[in-house]
Amino acid sequence: MNFLKTTALVALMGSIAIPAMAEQRVLKLFTDASDPAPKAAFEQLVKGFEAENPDVKVEVNTFDHEGYKTAIRNFLTADSPDLANWYAGNRMAPFVNAGQFTDVSDVWEENGLKDSLGSALKSMTIDGKQWGVPYTYYQWGIYYNKDVYKKAGVDVPKTWDEFISNCKKFKEIGVDCLTTGTKALWPAAGIFDYLDLRTNGYDFHMKLTSGEIPWTDDRVKAVFAEWKKVLPYTTKNVAAIDWQDAVSNIVQGKAANYVMGNFAVATFKDGGMTNDTLGFMDFPTINPDIPRAEEAPTDTIHIPAGAKNKADAKKFLAYVARADVQTKMNEELGQLPINKNSSVGDDPYLQAGFKVLSTADGGIAQFFDRDAPAQMAKAGMEGFQEFMAYPDHLDAILERLEKVRQRVYKN
C-alpha cells in the first residue's frame, strides 16, 4: 500500500516537474512598481537577470503602491518572497530591528558597493551592516510653468527673497505663486524639509528628525516664519486636494511653482506640458552661509529573513547594483541611478537633478517621513497641513509635536 502511494506520488511529481524544467530555480520578487514606468523597468530588469542566469526563473508579484505598505508587514512574517522592494533610511529600521531583513553586507563587500554606491551607504547601514541594495533615487525641487513666468515678467529666483517678491507679481496677474495638494499629507513635508535644509542646514534637520531637538526650539520657529511669508500666495484649500490635482493647477497656469519630486514630471507631461513649458529649479537659498543640502528619497531591494532562495537573491542584488544595469533601469524609470559609474539619460530634468544632487555638499536627506520615525512623521505632517491653513495655530502645533517627540523617542 505504502509502496503504491509512493510510486503514485513520484509519478505525479514527475509529471508536474518535467514540463517546468527540472533544473530551474525560482526567485520570488514582491514589488510595488505598479505605475507604468516602474513596471516596465522591473520587467526589463528581470528579463536581463534571467538572460544571464538561465537556470533561475524570477516570479514577479506586483502590488498597488499604497497597499504594498500594509502588505509587506503581512508577507514578511507569513509567507516571505526572496526579494522585496522597500525604502532606505529610517523606513527600513523597524524591519531590520525586528529581524525581518537579511544582512547583505557580504554582497556590498564582494562587489565593491561601498565605493560604487557610496552616496547611499549611510542610509543603507544600521548597526554597521548593510540591509539591502539601492537602485534609484530622484531629486526634489521646484517645478514651474515657464509660460506663467513669462506672463508675469519675472526671472527664475536664486534666493528666497527673490522668490517672495516674484510671488507678489504672480498675485497681480491672479496666479498662485505656490501650489501643492496635501490630502495625503506628505507634499507639505517636502516644503518643510527644504525650508529647514535652507534655513538650518542638513545636520540640524537630521537632529530634528531623529528627535534630538525640541520642536519648540527657536530655530524650528524660524523655519515656519519663512514658510509664513509664502502662505498668502499659496493655493487655498490644499488640504482637500490630491497632489495630482495640484499638478493640474500648474498645467492650466493657475499656479506658478510646485515643490515636488521628479516622479511628477510624467504627470505634468500627461497634462500636456513639454520641455518648453515645464521648468525645474533648485529650491532657492535662504541662508547663504549654509552648505546646500538636497532631498532625494532612495528606493531599495531587500532579502526578507524568511527567503527560501537566499543564494540567488544575493546574486540578484549584485546584479541590481551593477553600473550598466542601473543605467538601463533608470532610463526606463526616468530617475537617477545610485551607482556613480552609471550614466544618466538625456532628459533635461534628470540632467538638472543629477547636477543638483552630485554637487550638494551639505548632504542628502531622504524625506521627512523616511528620516523621522513613522509616528513622528505622521504628527509632523499633520502639523504642517494645519499650519498651512491656520498659521496662527503655530504655537499649539509645535507644542503638540513636542509632546509626540517626547513619547516617540523615549523608547
Place this chain on the structure above:
Amino acid sequence: MSEPRAETGIPAPRRRRLNRKLAPWLFLAPGALMFLIYVLIPIGESMWISFFQWDGLSAKHWIGIENYLELLDDDAFYTSLKNNLIWLVLYMLAIPFGLFIALFLNQTVRGIRIYKSLFFFPFVISQVVVGLIFSWFYAPGFGLFFELTKWLDGTGIAILANPNTVTYGIIAAGLWPQIAYCMILYLTGLNAVAPDQIEAARLDGAKGIKMLWYVVLPQLRPATFIAVVVTVIGALRSFDLVSIMTDGGPFGSSRVLSYYMYEQALSEYGYRMGYGAAIAVVLFAIMMIFISGFIWKMWRDERGL
C-alpha cells in the same frame, strides 16, 4: 416506542424531559461555538493586547494601563470621540427622512415602482463609491457643490478642507445610503399595517397627520426599533467614508474612533497595536451601552412588559 423504554430502563417521561432540556443547547452549539471563536475570543484578545506595547513584528512589551493613560491625554482621541457623538446624533436624521420617503413611495400611483427603485439605489451602491461621488461633489476647483457655493459667495466653500465643516460633509454623504436603508425598513413595515384598522380609523374620521400619528406609527414600532439599531451601530462604526473622503484630515479633524484605531494600529504611520487595541476597547465599551439597551428592550418586549 414501547420497546426502547424497556431496554434503556429510563422511563419515557424523564427521557423526554432530558431531550427537551438538551435539544436547544445542541441546536445552539454550532452558533455558540462560532460566536466564541469569532466574537468573544477576539474581543478578549484585543483587551489583552491593549496592555502591551507592540509593533506587530517584534516581541510584545507589557506596559499595563499606560496606553489608556496616554489616551486620556491625547487630543486626537477627544477629537474622534467628539466626532463620533456628532455622527451618532446627526445620523438619527436618517430615521424620520426614511419614514417620510417611505410614506411618499407607499402611494398607489402608476409608475411608483420606478421611483422606488431609484430610491433604493444609494443603498445598493458601495460606501466607497458613495464616498468618491461626494468627494468629487465637494472638491474645490471643480466640484458641483463648490462651484455652487462659489456662485453664491464668490470664494466657494471647500467643505472637506475646513476642520469645522468636514465631519458634517462626511455625515451628509453617509446619510444618503442610510436614509435609503431606513426607507426600505419602513416600506416593509408599511406592508404589514393592518388594513382593517386603517378602515376603522377612517370610519371614525381620522386622516392625515392624526391617522399617521395614532394609527400607522404605533404599528411601525418594530420597524422603527430596527431602524434605530442599525443607525446607531452604523454611526459608531463609520469608517469607510472617513477613509475614502478625507483620511481623517484635514490634520485629523474628521477622525472617528474606528478610523483612529485603524490609523494607530494598521496604517502606514501606525503599527502601535496596543494603543489601537485600547481605542478599540473604548469604542466597544460605548457600543456595549447601546447593545445592552437594545437587548434589554427586546427582552422586555418578549415578556410583554
